[in-house]
Amino acid sequence: MEQDTGVENGERRLEEGVRTDFTAAMSYADYLGLDTLLASQHPLSEPVHPDEMLFIIQHQTTELWFKLIIQELSGARDFFDADNNERARKSIARVKHIMRTLAEQWSVLATLTPSEYAEFRGVLGSASGFQSAQYRAVEFLLGNKNTSMLRLYAEGTPERELVEGALRSPTVYDAFLRALDRSGLAVPQSILERDVSQAWVEHPELTGVFEQIYRDPAAHWEAYATCEDLVDLEDAFQFWRFRHLRTVQRTIGFKTGTGGSTGVDFLKRALELTFFPELITVRTHLK
Ligand code: HEM
Numbered sequence: 020m021e022q023d024t025g026v027e028n029g030e031r032r033l034e035e036g037v038r039t040d041f042t043a044a045m046s047y048a049d050y051l052g053l054d055t056l057l058a059s060q061h062p063l064s065e066p067v068h069p070d071e072m073l074f075i076i077q078h079q080t081t082e083l084w085f086k087l088i089i090q091e092l093s094g095a096r097d098f099f100d101a102d103n104n105e106r107a108r109k110s111i112a113r114v115k116h117i118m119r120t121l122a123e124q125w126s127v128l129a130t131l132t133p134s135e136y137a138e139f140r141g142v143l144g145s146a147s148g149f150q151s152a153q154y155r156a157v158e159f160l161l162g163n164k165n166t167s168m169l170r171l172y173a174e175g176t177p178e179r180e181l182v183e184g185a186l187r188s189p190t191v192y193d194a195f196l197r198a199l200d201r202s203g204l205a206v207p208q209s210i211l212e213r214d215v216s217q218a219w220v221e222h223p224e225l226t227g228v229f230e231q232i233y234r235d236p237a238a239h240w241e242a243y244a245t246c247e248d249l250v251d252l253e254d255a256f257q258f259w260r261f262r263h264l265r266t267v268q269r270t271i272g273f274k275t276g277t278g279g280s281t282g283v284d285f286l287k288r289a290l291e292l293t294f295f296p297e298l299i300t301v302r303t304h305l306k
């Protein structure tokens with residue numbers, strides 16, 4: 020007797036229970052809002068350059084992931100505030116994996132050759148990733164604050180609210196340090212009371228706190244693991260910046276950017292930034 024594999028003539032038979040009528044029930048597309056999502060790609064080149072779709076989708080998928088990163092980093096901050104280190108670490112790990120995925124995603128855009136990009140770059144006008152409000156909010160949540168970036172977003176717009184909100188609130192690192200202090204590792208008061216809207220600058224007096232942790236990991240295991248998670252996150256973020264830089268260089272060389280910057284040279288400077296400088300310095304001090 021033939022065994023029923025559920026496959027006939029190369030086709031998988033639909034099972035009896037499979038729903039096919041969604042007039043009165045929620046469907047996949049309903050739940051995900053696919054009508055608006057998939058109607059949101061508007062190439063401007065005429066005739067439409069097929070590679071413009073690649074360009075748009077690469078940016079849109081990145082913005083979707085940025086949206087989740089903002090949720091997770093804000094969540095991590097709240098968990099630190101509630102002294103729930105384990106949950107904060109889980110959110111940080113998720114962000115790290117998203118950043119790794121996004122760093123890998125550059126290889127798709129790298130298939131866009133300089134000649135192809137030049138064919139539709141003109142339609143972008145003065146638009147640039149530099150204006151991404153979600154990206155800026157992520158940078159701010161991690162400590163790379165810069166008040167002058169606010170000028171890019173008109174007052175009263177949701178983008179301004181997002182970026183300004185992130186500028187004025189404590190960073191994930193601020194929240195972690197406050198939690199460390201509550202746990203008994205004395206973080207200098209000046210750091211706990213710093214103006215959180217300022218960019219983080221290295222505080223040499225903080226390195227001692229991390230030295231205590233790194234000299235005896237077993238005694239401070241949760242804090243130690245969290246420090247390493249933060250370093251992982253920073254690494255993943257830097258890889259994303261680096262791959263952006265390399266993609267830009269192979270696509271437009273040393274042209275100035277549509278956002279008005281010097282381009283590659285401007286992006287290179289971001290590689291000098293570090294979110295958690297004391298976590299690097301502590302390594303130098305370890306014997
Ligand atoms: C061929 C593709 C790309 C090129 C040629 C390119 C080029 C540039 C350039 C030249 C800048 C400097 C600002 C300016 O003057 O415009 C910049 C900034 C930026 N781009 Fe791109 N970009 C590309 C793709 C992307 C993608 C896919 C994203 C993802 C959202 C992105 C996000 C950003 C961000 C966030 C900045 C600001 C970086 C910072 O402030 O350090 N770019 N890009």
Ligand SMILES: N[C@@H](CC(=O)c1ccccc1NC=O)C(=O)O
Pocket residue numbers: 078140143146147148149271275276277278
């Ligand atoms: N700054 C890029 C243009 C660009 O990449 C871009 C343009 C519109 C929307 C997003 C962009 N992505 C990153 O900067 C350039 O100078 O070619």
